[in-house]
Amino acid sequence: MNAVAETRPISTGSRVEGARTLRKIGYVALNTYRETVRDKVLYNLVLFALLMIGSSYVLGAISVYQEIKVIKDLGLAAISVFGMVIAIFIGIGLVSKEMEKRTLYSVLPKPISRSQFLLGKYFGLCLTLLVNVAVMTVGLYVLLFLMKHPFDPALLKAIFLIYLKLTLLVAVAILFSTFTSSTLAGLFAGFVYVAGYFSSDLKNLESVVASAFLPQLTRVLYYVLPNFKNFDVKAAVVAGDRVPWSQLSWATAYAAIYIALLLVASCWIFRKRNLK
Amino acid sequence: MRAVETQGLTKDYAVGSLLPKTKRVLHPLDLEVEEGETFGLIGPNGAGKTTTLKLLMGLVFPTEGEARILGRPLGDPEVKQQIGYLPEQPYFYDYLTGRELLNYFGQLFGLSREERNQRSRELLEKVGISDAADVPLRKYSKGMTQRLGIAQALVNRPRLVFLDEPMSGLDPLGRREMSHLIRELRDSGVTVFFCSHILSDVEQLCDRVAILNRGKLVEAGRLSEIIDVSLRSVEVVVESLSPELESRIAGSYRDLRRHGPRSHISFPDNPSFEKALPVLLGGGARLVSVNPVKETLEDHFFREVNAGARE
Numbered sequence: 001m002n003a004v005a006e007t008r009p010i011s012t013g014s015r016v017e018g019a020r021t022l023r024k025i026g027y028v029a030l031n032t033y034r035e036t037v038r039d040k041v042l043y044n045l046v047l048f049a050l051l052m053i054g055s056s057y058v059l060g061a062i063s064v065y066q067e068i069k070v071i072k073d074l075g076l077a078a079i080s081v082f083g084m085v086i087a088i089f090i091g092i093g094l095v096s097k098e099m100e101k102r103t104l105y106s107v108l109p110k111p112i113s114r115s116q117f118l119l120g121k122y123f124g125l126c127l128t129l130l131v132n133v134a135v136m137t138v139g140l141y142v143l144l145f146l147m148k149h150p151f152d153p154a155l156l157k158a159i160f161l162i163y164l165k166l167t168l169l170v171a172v173a174i175l176f177s178t179f180t181s182s183t184l185a186g187l188f189a190g191f192v193y194v195a196g197y198f199s200s201d202l203k204n205l206e207s208v209v210a211s212a213f214l215p216q217l218t219r220v221l222y223y224v225l226p227n228f229k230n231f232d233v234k235a236a237v238v239a240g241d242r243v244p245w246s247q248l249s250w251a252t253a254y255a256a257i258y259i260a261l262l263l264v265a266s267c268w269i270f271r272k273r274n275l276k
Numbered sequence: 277m278r279a280v281e282t283q284g285l286t287k288d289y290a291v292g293s294l295l296p297k298t299k300r301v302l303h304p305l306d307l308e309v310e311e312g313e314t315f316g317l318i319g320p321n322g323a324g325k326t327t328t329l330k331l332l333m334g335l336v337f338p339t340e341g342e343a344r345i346l347g348r349p350l351g352d353p354e355v356k357q358q359i360g361y362l363p364e365q366p367y368f369y370d371y372l373t374g375r376e377l378l379n380y381f382g383q384l385f386g387l388s389r390e391e392r393n394q395r396s397r398e399l400l401e402k403v404g405i406s407d408a409a410d411v412p413l414r415k416y417s418k419g420m421t422q423r424l425g426i427a428q429a430l431v432n433r434p435r436l437v438f439l440d441e442p443m444s445g446l447d448p449l450g451r452r453e454m455s456h457l458i459r460e461l462r463d464s465g466v467t468v469f470f471c472s473h474i475l476s477d478v479e480q481l482c483d484r485v486a487i488l489n490r491g492k493l494v495e496a497g498r499l500s501e502i503i504d505v506s507l508r509s510v511e512v513v514v515e516s517l518s519p520e521l522e523s524r525i526a527g528s529y530r531d532l533r534r535h536g537p538r539s540h541i542s543f544p545d546n547p548s549f550e551k552a553l554p555v556l557l558g559g560g561a562r563l564v565s566v567n568p569v570k571e572t573l574e575d576h577f578f579r580e581v582n583a584g585a586r587e
Contacts, residue, residue: 105363111356274336
């Protein structure tokens with residue numbers, strides 16, 4: 001009886017503490033979301049993406065019998081490219097900009113840990129991306145509806161994977177943002193994105209290069225860099241091929257593990273950082 | 277319980293990017309601040325004042341030594357719940373309004389919605405920017421940002437506040453209001469730890485001070501202990517001082533300068549002045565003012581800092 005009575009307050013205490021931690025992460029996330037939605041650059045990007053989706057109508061019109069395919073192809077590409085631009089350009093400033101502008105000085109002495117702050121920033125930008133991707137998705141479906149094309153749920157699978165890719169890219173950007181300036185973080189995150197997209201080609205490089213060192217380096221890069229091709233089912237969806245649910249589950253697990261590792265590393269670096 | 281206690285708190289920074297050298301910006305610092313007192317940390321630029329505050333706030337980490345705030349180690353969440361901090365030249369999220377910023381910080385302290393609304397209203401009123409409560413911070417002037425900085429440092433009704441250059445960016449009226457606010461905090465039992473360049477404010481407001489120079493603690497103690505409170509001179513201004521009268525008091529004064537009809541006479545001490553006064557009045561001179569001069573914190577500060585520079 002006593003043992004039960006003694007353990008109950010501890011578990012209740014840790015539950016309360018856990019809820020408090022989640023609330024604090026949520027407050028930072030909502031503030032980050034507010035920051036991004038009040039940024040005019042974001043609106044310009046989303047507007048530009050919608051214009052691009054719209055312009056696919058024109059391109060579709062000159063591609064006889066292929067118009068729907070062109071619209072889907074360009075629409076998904078717009079969601080991916082503009083999402084990537086938002087993820088990198090806002091992601092790299094999430095922490096480094098706060099350090100450069102010294103806004104962190106008044107936040108971190110408040111009852112919030114550095115890890116809670118960082119996670120809040122991450123989820124805040126993921127929320128912004130979710131809203132933006134949703135707006136662009138609606139734009140694409142509206143265009144298809146106007147073209148009298150029946151609702152195609154397969155597109156949502158492709159868009160879901162694009163969103164996963166973007167959340168992974170934000171985690172990459174935030175990692176660099178914890179230890180370098182916004183400019184360098186942007187360069188590094190861009191490099192990781194490009195190299196990660198050609199990750200499988202990196203693995204094959206060893207069979208075509210004579211050097212002893214280069215294949216080792218590319219093998220390391222292959223295993224370290226996230227493989228962004230895992231999230232690309234655009235061609236299959238546009239061609240009308242079936243994308244199995246197992247592929248989506250696998251990609252989700254892959255992204256979740258990668259993101260978790262990146263966030264743990266980011267928190268570790270940020271916890272040790274002197275804010276001079 | 278001591279509000280702040282540091283033991284051998286030291287900070288080194290790596291300077292240079294190619295071949296970094298270690299630079300000690302804060303030499304082992306031992307400080308004690310009692311609860312309820314108003315403590316001033318003074319020193320010239322680069323003395324280590326802001327570094328000390330950043331160490332106490334957990335923004336940078338000590339190279340050596342340790343510190344405790346309200347009896348607990350640095351970074352303890354319980355401590356963070358009870359302190360307020362105004363950074364030097366604060367900069368806040370410029371996409372928020374003043375009210376939104378206070379609301380956000382109130383959330384981090386776990387205040388309820390009603391508490392946050394009430395506290396924001398109260399504080400914006402208190403620091404005199406309630407008219408700009410719903411204006412985005414990017415439109416705030418430097419003085420308004422400083423006032424908001426004070427408001428955000430008090431959002432949680434702290435037991436202990438750290439203010440880094442609280443008078444910076446404020447006009448004379450703002451400085452007076454800030455002094456009043458610091459006195460109010462002291463009267464309500466809040467411990468105030470502040471850094472300032474404006475020594476007259478420190479002298480008026482602080483119970484105890486510490487002087488830092490080049491990262492080293494030069495002196496710490498009650499103002500009455502570190503400043504020589506004995507009289508340094510008696511400065512007297514008279515009119516109608518004839519040359520004959522001047523020769524009669526010769527030997528009792530240290531310095532005499534004539535400015536038009538007035539003469540400024542400096543006596544080394546009270547007895548000299550008291551001896552010369554009846555002679556002056558009896559000889560037809562008219563007394564304009566008498567000013568006993570004591571050492572100010574500023575005199576003391578410059579003496580200590582100059583002595584440090586010569587070493």
